[in-house]
Amino acid sequence: MVRNIDIQQLLEVSNAKESNGSIIPAEAEDQTWQPHFFLLTHSLGQSKTTNTSTMAGRFSSASYQVSSSGGGYGGGYGGGGSSFAGGSYGGSSFGAGGGYGSGYSSGFGSGFGGGSGGGGSGGGFSFSSSSGFGGAGSSSLGMGGGEKQTMQNLNDRLASYLDKVRALEAANTELELKIRQWYEKQVGVGVSGGDKDYSKYYDIINDLRSKILAATIDNSRIVLQIDNARLAADDFRLKFENELALRQSVEADINGLRKVLDELTMSRGDLELQIESLAEELAYLKKNHEEELQVARSSATGQVNVEMDAAPGIDLTKILNDMRADYELLAEKNRREAEAQFAQKSNELKKEISVGVEQVQTTKSEISDLRRTLQGLEIELQSQLAMKKSLEDTLAETEGRYGGQLQQLQNVISGLEEQLIQIRQDMERQSMEYRELLDIKNRLEMEIETYRRLLEGELGL
Numbered sequence: 001m002v003r004n005i006d007i008q009q010l011l012e013v014s015n016a017k018e019s020n021g022s023i024i025p026a027e028a029e030d031q032t033w034q035p036h037f038f039l040l041t042h043s044l045g046q047s048k049t050t051n052t053s054t055m056a057g058r059f060s061s062a063s064y065q066v067s068s069s070g071g072g073y074g075g076g077y078g079g080g081g082s083s084f085a086g087g088s089y090g091g092s093s094f095g096a097g098g099g100y101g102s103g104y105s106s107g108f109g110s111g112f113g114g115g116s117g118g119g120g121s122g123g124g125f126s127f128s129s130s131s132g133f134g135g136a137g138s139s140s141l142g143m144g145g146g147e148k149q150t151m152q153n154l155n156d157r158l159a160s161y162l163d164k165v166r167a168l169e170a171a172n173t174e175l176e177l178k179i180r181q182w183y184e185k186q187v188g189v190g191v192s193g194g195d196k197d198y199s200k201y202y203d204i205i206n207d208l209r210s211k212i213l214a215a216t217i218d219n220s221r222i223v224l225q226i227d228n229a230r231l232a233a234d235d236f237r238l239k240f241e242n243e244l245a246l247r248q249s250v251e252a253d254i255n256g257l258r259k260v261l262d263e264l265t266m267s268r269g270d271l272e273l274q275i276e277s278l279a280e281e282l283a284y285l286k287k288n289h290e291e292e293l294q295v296a297r298s299s300a301t302g303q304v305n306v307e308m309d310a311a312p313g314i315d316l317t318k319i320l321n322d323m324r325a326d327y328e329l330l331a332e333k334n335r336r337e338a339e340a341q342f343a344q345k346s347n348e349l350k351k352e353i354s355v356g357v358e359q360v361q362t363t364k365s366e367i368s369d370l371r372r373t374l375q376g377l378e379i380e381l382q383s384q385l386a387m388k389k390s391l392e393d394t395l396a397e398t399e400g401r402y403g404g405q406l407q408q409l410q411n412v413i414s415g416l417e418e419q420l421i422q423i424r425q426d427m428e429r430q431s432m433e434y435r436e437l438l439d440i441k442n443r444l445e446m447e448i449e450t451y452r453r454l455l456e457g458e459l460g461l
Contacts, residue, residue: 168437175430186419208409215402222395229388236384240377247370254363261356264349271345278338282331289327296320 299316 172430172433172437179426179430182423212402215398219395219398222391222398226388226391226395229384229391233381233384233388236377236381240374240381243370243373243377247367247374250363250366250370254360254367257356257359257363261360264352264356268349268353271342271349275338275342275345278342282335282338285331285334289324289331292327293324296324
């Protein structure tokens, strides 16, 4: 950080050391007071020297001294300035002697200047670029207007440098104050640099963590219920498919039995037709037999006078009775055979019909049971589907609710990250400005060191 240069302090130190003919800053050995710009200003008192005077100067990194001998001094010592603009060294000094005072000023310049001085009446000294420091003469020398203007320009440039340093230091202080205020407001870093107290957020964080954990548990439970419902639905689907296959098989058997029933019905119809035909034939035979019997009886009871000359004839009544007995036996035999055949066929048909009816009844009962089972399975399937839909809606609602909260937290985190990035950018920018100021400081220290070496070299000459 660039420190302010207290010009008033330098002036006070200079005035305090004026009576001894030397100026040595009291803070030269203090490490806390090491200015980066030196403003060298010295006002010398009256001098009574009227002849030759001699001066030797010595300048170190933290102090300088001007001494005189031979009855005092009648001139002034001019300081110098240095800069590396274009690789040149500049400085100027002048002194004016007289019976009542002298002056001194210094500044920075772009070239190497000269010095002039004069004694009150008999001698003086001058400072030039070739001989370093020191000189003697018997005549008084005056300072030209060009050198005075150059010194004024150098002083103005030094003042502008000091103003710039003060402005940069004020800007740096303002930035540090803003950074501290921002940390106190946002991050909680106070002036002492302590960490922010996050204890007031612990309860909120624990509450959110417990809510997230509960939501995760509910989500896992809902997912488990959905998986169980899916497995149950798959199980019911398999059962439904098995029952459907069984139902289709039973329906196929029923269709086959219906065909058999139709065939039996047709056979029964044929047998009934045969029975009716045989009954009609039996009735027809009975009718013919009765007619023949009636004819035979009527012929037997009538009076017939037949006169024949033949041998004794055959007994027709006996023959007719025999024929009637034979026909009756034959008819009875046919009737018994027809009745036996009819009874046999009827019994067989009745057995087949009863078996078919039992099978039909059994099949109907099985179909009814299967239909009831199917209805129960369909109802249970619908309930499971409704439960699945409800669980999916609950899951979607839960995901939406906690998704919104998570999005809000993400937005807060993003805002904090953006603020952190902005802080880092500000810190990098301030660090860059600090490095620039440090570089300026190092360059100025190098200039001062070069100026010191040049002064030491010139004084050595």
